[in-house]
Amino acid sequence: MLKSGTKIQVWGRVQGVGFRWATKKLADKIGVFGYVTNLPDGSVSIIALGDAKQIGRLINGLKENVAKPLARVQKIEVTECICEQKMTKFVII
Numbered sequence: 001m002l003k004s005g006t007k008i009q010v011w012g013r014v015q016g017v018g019f020r021w022a023t024k025k026l027a028d029k030i031g032v033f034g035y036v037t038n039l040p041d042g043s044v045s046i047i048a049l050g051d052a053k054q055i056g057r058l059i060n061g062l063k064e065n066v067a068k069p070l071a072r073v074q075k076i077e078v079t080e081c082i083c084e085q086k087m088t089k090f091v092i093i
Helices: 019-030 052-063
Strands: 003-013 033-038 044-049 072-083 090-092
Touching: 003 052, 019 033, 019 044, 019 052, 019 090, 044 052, 044 072, 052 072
Parallel strands: 033 090
Antiparallel strands: 003 044, 003 072, 033 044
16 A cells, blocks of 8 residues: 655764664654665665654654754755555664
């Protein structure tokens, strides 16, 4: 079953500083399903499933830099995506 989701890509100092863990903690608190993973270019990719309010809260949390003081978010890009996998929780990959 295909579901509409949100892809969020984050650049900055976001690898090796607890950013994925902090993102998972925030997503769990909000009730968003999906995953967060490091990318080879040094950025972090997030696929999130939730309603508009939940996704907005997740993006705002990322903008507020959930993993500070170690992480430094410089840029966030948000696009819609179609998810083929069934997601019932938020995981770190």
